[in-house]
Amino acid sequence: MTNVPVHLDDYLVQNDAYASRSFPFDEWEWLRANDPVHWTDAAGVEKFWAITRHRHITEISARPDVFSSEKGNILLFPEGQEDGNDDPDNAFNQMRVIIMMDPPDHREFRKVASGFFTPRGITRLDEIVTETARLTMDRLAEHGDQPVDFVEMVAQRHPLRVLCTILGVPEEEEDHLLQLTSQLFAFDDPDVGRPGEDREAASAALAMEFFTMFNTIIEDRRANPRDDLATLLATATLENGEPMGLIETLGYYLIVFNAGHDTTRHSISGAMGAFLDFPDEFARLKADRSLMKTAVEEVVRYTAPVNYMKRTALSDYELGGVTIAEGDRLCMFYGAANRDEEVFDDPNRFDVGRNPNRHLGFGWAEHYCLGAHLAKASIAALLEQMVDRIDSIEPAGERDFVAASFVHGFKHLPVKVNWA
Numbered sequence: 198m199t200n201v202p203v204h205l206d207d208y209l210v211q212n213d214a215y216a217s218r219s220f221p222f223d224e225w226e227w228l229r230a231n232d233p234v235h236w237t238d239a240a241g242v243e244k245f246w247a248i249t250r251h252r253h254i255t256e257i258s259a260r261p262d263v264f265s266s267e268k269g270n271i272l273l274f275p276e277g278q279e280d281g282n283d284d285p286d287n288a289f290n291q292m293r294v295i296i297m298m299d300p301p302d303h304r305e306f307r308k309v310a311s312g313f314f315t316p317r318g319i320t321r322l323d324e325i326v327t328e329t330a331r332l333t334m335d336r337l338a339e340h341g342d343q344p345v346d347f348v349e350m351v352a353q354r355h356p357l358r359v360l361c362t363i364l365g366v367p368e369e370e371e372d373h374l375l376q377l378t379s380q381l382f383a384f385d386d387p388d389v390g391r392p393g394e395d396r397e398a399a400s401a402a403l404a405m406e407f408f409t410m411f412n413t414i415i416e417d418r419r420a421n422p423r424d425d426l427a428t429l430l431a432t433a434t435l436e437n438g439e440p441m442g443l444i445e446t447l448g449y450y451l452i453v454f455n456a457g458h459d460t461t462r463h464s465i466s467g468a469m470g471a472f473l474d475f476p477d478e479f480a481r482l483k484a485d486r487s488l489m490k491t492a493v494e495e496v497v498r499y500t501a502p503v504n505y506m507k508r509t510a511l512s513d514y515e516l517g518g519v520t521i522a523e524g525d526r527l528c529m530f531y532g533a534a535n536r537d538e539e540v541f542d543d544p545n546r547f548d549v550g551r552n553p554n555r556h557l558g559f560g561w562a563e564h565y566c567l568g569a570h571l572a573k574a575s576i577a578a579l580l581e582q583m584v585d586r587i588d589s590i591e592p593a594g595e596r597d598f599v600a601a602s603f604v605h606g607f608k609h610l611p612v613k614v615n616w617a
């Protein structure tokens with residue numbers, strides 16, 4: 198075993214480490230080779246097993262009977278708050294969302310919206326993503342060859358409009374929603390979060406704001422049904438014929454929006470970052486559009502914006518020769534699995550033609566991303582616009598990263614666009 202990298206445990210999860218150095222690729226490489234099921238003791242965070250090999254992540258994900266998403270949540274808690282908090286004034290604590298349910302409930306609630314998210318389910322999807330991508334690029338084009346922040350101008354705008362369209366959020370509420378979701382996921386980030394504030398009080402206030410906004414839409418769709426996801430959720434019934442409860446309906450809105458926005462945004466800005474680092478790959482995609490499908494999968498593999506998901510062991514389990522004890526937490530690092538040398542040739546290379554590409558960017562098995570098809574269509578629509586309209590891209594300043602280790606990516610990405 199070579200020497201243990203310095204600050205290994207802190208670099209795996211601490212938000213400020215992600216702000217200053219982004220994903221811990223070197224540490225993951227070391228862990229895959231030396232300690233793929235690694236007991237992690239980072240300052241200020243509950244202790245957990247860090248899982249970095251592809252085959253261990255698929256093994257865990259396929260056993261929701263042993264590794265629960267419900268029992269201990271899917272996010273790491275601060276040290277000392279391992280059991281979460283039970284503040285009854287915080288609406289997040291009342292909420293039930295599918296990503297934090299185990300079977301059989303998980304399967305029943307997932308079915309409510311799963312039909313909508315299939316390739317045939319999202320009517321007008323192509324129209325929505327293509328039109329949104331075109332308008333987003335039109336706005337970018339107004340800046341000509343002036344340096345712009347690609348995150349602000351493109352990456353965060355495109356998924357925001359797509360999700361607001363399917364969820365029925367009016368355009369004038371978009372900025373408010375963007376601000377709420379940034380605060381929720383990047384709480385410690387000095388620019389977009391609310392660092393220094395009482396986390397509990399801020400989270401309760403955020404929950405109220407989300408719920409007020411979504412509840413207005415739910416009431417409207419119950420009175421005036423339309424052909425959209427908002428109506429499907431507002432009027433959903435469960436297997437027993439009963440309407441889905443308000444807590445679950447609101448939870449669905451929240452999870453669809455929050456699971457869909459920052460993830461897609463970071464994958465789009467990550468794609469731009471990858472093209473800046475591998476300019477030949479942009480030229481290659483421009484020259485051969487038949488690579489679009491593999492390019493989109495490669496964007497998700499390479500960027501892996503959902504950095505980890507946590508599970509809690511419901512019983513003792515032997516994983517890769519290590520005994521996981523009942524009650525232990527485990528974090529599956531998707532970006533580490535996506536660069537696993539056992540599965541991917543030359544894993545650190547961004548290759549728009551990569552095939553096969555068994556990446557885990559959308560998770561695996563029971564909780565496999567419900568929005569994967571929508572995410573891929575959104576990314577593809579934007580890449581189509583980019584390769585159609587852009588000749589080449591240049592960096593135009595320092596990039597930086599959000600102070601968040603759960604869903605992670607660029608905070609700013611200054612670029613100069615040379616239009617075709």
Ligand code: HEM
Nearest residue numbers: 295296456457460461464503506559560564566567568572
């Ligand atoms: C590139 C973009 C995206 C990435 C990388 C991503 C990644 C993931 C991952 C890794 C999971 C697995 C969670 C687990 O195993 O616990 C997941 C679940 C989920 N995702 Fe995504 N996601 C993306 C976009 C979206 C979009 C656009 C939506 C909705 C519009 C969405 C909705 C969901 C939902 C509802 C779940 C929970 C599924 C369940 O628990 O059964 N995601 N996503």
